[in-house]
Amino acid sequence: MTAELIVRIASRGDGITADGRKSPQAAPGDWLELDGSVTPGPHHVDPPCRHFPTCGGCQLMHVDDESYGGFAVDKIVGALRQQGIEPPEMAPIHLSPPRTRRRAALSIERKGRVVRVGFHEEASHRIVDMAECHILAPELFALVAPLRQLMARLLPDRGTATAQMTLTDSGVDLALEGMAAPGLEQSEALTMFAEGHGLARLSIDEGFGPETRWEPDAVTVTLGGVKVPLSAGAFLQATADGEAALVAAVIDAIGDAPTIADLFAGLGTFTLPLAARAKVYAAEGARDPMLALKGAAMQAGRAVFPEHRDLFRRPLSTSELDRFAAIVLDPPRAGAREQVATLAASTASRLAYVSCNPATFARDARALIAGGWRLDWIRPVGQFRWSTHVELASRFSR
Known part of the structure; x- marks a missing residue:
C-alpha cells in the first residue's frame, strides 16, 4: 500500500x-x-x-x-x-471576497478578568478569542476589541452573551443577547459605547426580545436602490456582493415577465429590484419584514403588492399561481415542500429558485420535474467563503 x-x-x-x-x-x-x-x-x-x-x-x-x-x-x-436528477448546466461559483461578511453572531464569555469574543471551535463550546478575521467586514471586526472591554464591565464572572452584528446603511447594528444591563451605570456604559463607536443601533435582549437602547436615526438597508427599514434580527444576505450575484441570477432567470410572485420575500431582496420594471406580488410569513417592505415600496413608488402569509401553512394555490408569468422562490433551509406541490401543477412558465440548502433544493426540484418543469441551469454562490455552506440560484422552465 x-x-x-x-x-x-x-x-x-x-x-x-x-x-x-x-x-x-x-x-x-x-x-x-x-x-x-x-x-x-x-x-x-x-x-x-x-x-x-x-x-x-x-x-x-x-x-x-x-x-x-x-x-x-x-x-x-x-x-x-441522490434524488435521481441529472445535473443541468453548472456555472462556476461566484465567491464573495475576503472581509465582506456584513452580518455575524459572535459568542462572548467572561472568566475572571479574561473576556473572550469570537466564534466557537468546531463542534465545541470553547470560544476562539478573535485576534484577526479574514471573513468579517472591517466595520464588524473593529468592534471586537472594544466589546471585550465593554463586557469586562457588564458581564458577571462566568457570564456569557452573544453579539449579533449587521452592517447597515448608517453603520453597525449591534444586538447583545443573553445579558442584562439593569442599572444606571450599565445603561450609561452602553450609551457611551454606542455613541463612541458610531453604532447605527444598540439593542439588549434579556430573553424577551430586543430592546433598543440607542438608535439616533432609523436603521435602513438599501435593496434594489430603495432604503428599507431594518428591524432587529431581520434576515439579510451575508454579503452585499453575494446578494448582487443572486439578484442578477434571478433577473436572468425570469426575463421580461410582466407579473411576478416573490415567495418568502423577506425585506424585498428580490422584490424591489424586480419591481423597478414589473408588478410584483410579495408573500412573507414574518410580520416586521413584510411591513418594512410595504412601507419602503410605497415610498419609492414601486409596484409591489405585499401579503403577510405563512407559505408553509397556507401556500399559494395553483389558481393563484396561474395569475403570474414568473415565480421567485427563496425559502429557508427547510425548503418549500408545501409550496412546490402547487407550483408543480401551475401554468407559470418561469421559476427562479434560490436556495441555501442543496439537499432540500434537490428534493423540491424532483417534485417540480415530476410536474413537468425543466431544470435549466444552476449558479453556485459562496457568500460564506471558506465554509462548507453552499448557496445557489437556479432557473426552471416549462
Whole structure:
C-alpha cells in the first residue's frame, strides 16, 4: 500500500481519496501518506488566518479557489443525483471576497478578568478569542476589541452573551443577547459605547426580545436602490456582493415577465429590484419584514403588492399561481415542500429558485420535474467563503 491521492473534498470539509480514506485539512491533489500525514499538492494553500483550523468559522481555508468551487459544485451535483436528477448546466461559483461578511453572531464569555469574543471551535463550546478575521467586514471586526472591554464591565464572572452584528446603511447594528444591563451605570456604559463607536443601533435582549437602547436615526438597508427599514434580527444576505450575484441570477432567470410572485420575500431582496420594471406580488410569513417592505415600496413608488402569509401553512394555490408569468422562490433551509406541490401543477412558465440548502433544493426540484418543469441551469454562490455552506440560484422552465 502506498500514498493515496486526495481527489475531492467531502461534504464536511475533509479531503477524501478514491477509495474513501479521509483526512482533515487536505486538498485535492494532496497525497495522504500511510502514517496519516499529508503531502501538500498544487491546490493546497497556506491559510491566511492564525486561528485556522481551530476556529469553527472556516473549514476550507487551506484550499485554493478552484478547489473550493469544485467542492461547491460537487455538493450540489451530489444532492441532485441522490434524488435521481441529472445535473443541468453548472456555472462556476461566484465567491464573495475576503472581509465582506456584513452580518455575524459572535459568542462572548467572561472568566475572571479574561473576556473572550469570537466564534466557537468546531463542534465545541470553547470560544476562539478573535485576534484577526479574514471573513468579517472591517466595520464588524473593529468592534471586537472594544466589546471585550465593554463586557469586562457588564458581564458577571462566568457570564456569557452573544453579539449579533449587521452592517447597515448608517453603520453597525449591534444586538447583545443573553445579558442584562439593569442599572444606571450599565445603561450609561452602553450609551457611551454606542455613541463612541458610531453604532447605527444598540439593542439588549434579556430573553424577551430586543430592546433598543440607542438608535439616533432609523436603521435602513438599501435593496434594489430603495432604503428599507431594518428591524432587529431581520434576515439579510451575508454579503452585499453575494446578494448582487443572486439578484442578477434571478433577473436572468425570469426575463421580461410582466407579473411576478416573490415567495418568502423577506425585506424585498428580490422584490424591489424586480419591481423597478414589473408588478410584483410579495408573500412573507414574518410580520416586521413584510411591513418594512410595504412601507419602503410605497415610498419609492414601486409596484409591489405585499401579503403577510405563512407559505408553509397556507401556500399559494395553483389558481393563484396561474395569475403570474414568473415565480421567485427563496425559502429557508427547510425548503418549500408545501409550496412546490402547487407550483408543480401551475401554468407559470418561469421559476427562479434560490436556495441555501442543496439537499432540500434537490428534493423540491424532483417534485417540480415530476410536474413537468425543466431544470435549466444552476449558479453556485459562496457568500460564506471558506465554509462548507453552499448557496445557489437556479432557473426552471416549462
